[in-house]
Amino acid sequence: MSAHVYTGPERVFSGVQPTGALHLGNYLGALKKFVALQETHDCIFCVVDLHAITMPQDPKTLSQNTRKITAAFLAAGLDPKKAVIFVQSAVRAHSELAWIFNCSARMGWLERMTQFKDKAGKDKERASVGLFAYPVLQAADILAYKATHVPVGEDQKQHLELSRDIAERFNRDYDAPGFFPLPEPLIKGPGARVMSLKDGTKKMSKSDPSDLSRINLEDDADTIARKIKKARTDPEPLPDNMDALKGRDGAANLVGIYAALAGISDQAVLDEYAGQGFGAFKPKLAELTVNAITPIGQDLARVNADPAQIDLVLKDGAMRASAIAEPIMEEVRRIIGFWGA
Numbered sequence: 001m002s003a004h005v006y007t008g009p010e011r012v013f014s015g016v017q018p019t020g021a022l023h024l025g026n027y028l029g030a031l032k033k034f035v036a037l038q039e040t041h042d043c044i045f046c047v048v049d050l051h052a053i054t055m056p057q058d059p060k061t062l063s064q065n066t067r068k069i070t071a072a073f074l075a076a077g078l079d080p081k082k083a084v085i086f087v088q089s090a091v092r093a094h095s096e097l098a099w100i101f102n103c104s105a106r107m108g109w110l111e112r113m114t115q116f117k118d119k120a121g122k123d124k125e126r127a128s129v130g131l132f133a134y135p136v137l138q139a140a141d142i143l144a145y146k147a148t149h150v151p152v153g154e155d156q157k158q159h160l161e162l163s164r165d166i167a168e169r170f171n172r173d174y175d176a177p178g179f180f181p182l183p184e185p186l187i188k189g190p191g192a193r194v195m196s197l198k199d200g201t202k203k204m205s206k207s208d209p210s211d212l213s214r215i216n217l218e219d220d221a222d223t224i225a226r227k228i229k230k231a232r233t234d235p236e237p238l239p240d241n242m243d244a245l246k247g248r249d250g251a252a253n254l255v256g257i258y259a260a261l262a263g264i265s266d267q268a269v270l271d272e273y274a275g276q277g278f279g280a281f282k283p284k285l286a287e288l289t290v291n292a293i294t295p296i297g298q299d300l301a302r303v304n305a306d307p308a309q310i311d312l313v314l315k316d317g318a319m320r321a322s323a324i325a326e327p328i329m330e331e332v333r334r335i336i337g338f339w340g341a
């Protein structure tokens with residue numbers, strides 16, 4: 001008798017889109033966690049180019065961006081000996097399982113996805129089917145490896161819930177209890193939602209037209225210090241508890257960034273800085289940010305200078321990823337009843 005809950009090994013999977021330079025939000029919400037997890041878990045990290053084409057992309061820029069994100073993975077400290085690092089389109093299982101999951105996911109589930117509503121804007125009829133089905137492909141990414149844990153920022157929470165629904169539905173529809181795990185998001189902690197430096201109510205994003213809204217991993221020390229100095233805050237001093245920061249979004253964001261970079265709680269930051277104004281706090285935050293980010297930027301330049309080495313990492317990663325996914329896909333085909341499986 002098969003188990004009703006998944007009893008297989010733990011595995012970590014996460015992905016990053018090759019749609020532009022990475023910023024502090026990507027680093028604190030995702031990359032920093034990836035680097036820690038590779039020490040303790042079996043990890044797979046993917047540059048998701050199939051997701052990128054849900055919005056128009058220039059073919060040349062897409063392949064360059066794919067290498068750039070891989071370089072950022074390596075510069076941030078991912079080690080291809082410890083984790084599998086590869087590109088989504090190089091492993092066919094993602095597309096195949098996404099199709100299969102399209103037949104398990106329900107229209108109503110996808111219609112509730114806030115990211116689709118944001119990206120499609122007012123003219124939903126003109127959005128691509130791919131943009132609508134985006135979260136189904138994300139479920140396929142995770143489950144093609146039977147991954148159990150997914151480190152992401154807060155903005156991916158709803159997509160992760162959908163992945164769990166899809167896994168559960170597949171297991172039930174095909175009478176295969178416990179076949180797919182219900183993946184757990186790893187989101188908690190400061191840094192899960194880094195906001196724009198210009199507007200503390202909006203998340204820090206690659207697509208914000210203002211470069212002053214974000215700190216890029218490639219920014220030099222002066223640029224980082226200038227952006228933090230210009231970050232929108234308020235004239236009040238920092239309070240001694242987080243509740244008192246309600247409604248002060250810009251201020252709360254800087255406290256959260258400090259906490260995430262220092263590896264302490266928001267409250268611990270306030271314990272140190274209560275009563276002080278931003279004139280005193282911002283230079284300290286700038287120093288902390290420069291110390292964390294500029295070494296990555298410098299290493300990024302070194303890694304980017306050797307594209308052949310990046311390609312080797314990706315080729316090896318694709319082989320290792322396929323070797324994990326293929327036996328799982330063989331079982332999936334057999335469970336569904338495809339000919340020859």
Ligand code: TYM
Nearest residue numbers: 014015016017025026029030138152153192193194203204
């Ligand atoms: P993407 O490429 O938009 O972002 C990559 C990672 O960075 C996190 N992130 C943030 N975290 C904190 N604050 C922010 N302001 C911020 N902005 C971005 C994201 O949460 C993400 O973890 N759909 C995903 C990619 C994906 C994926 C997957 C993730 C595809 N398949 C499977 C996990 C598992 C995305 O667009 O991430």
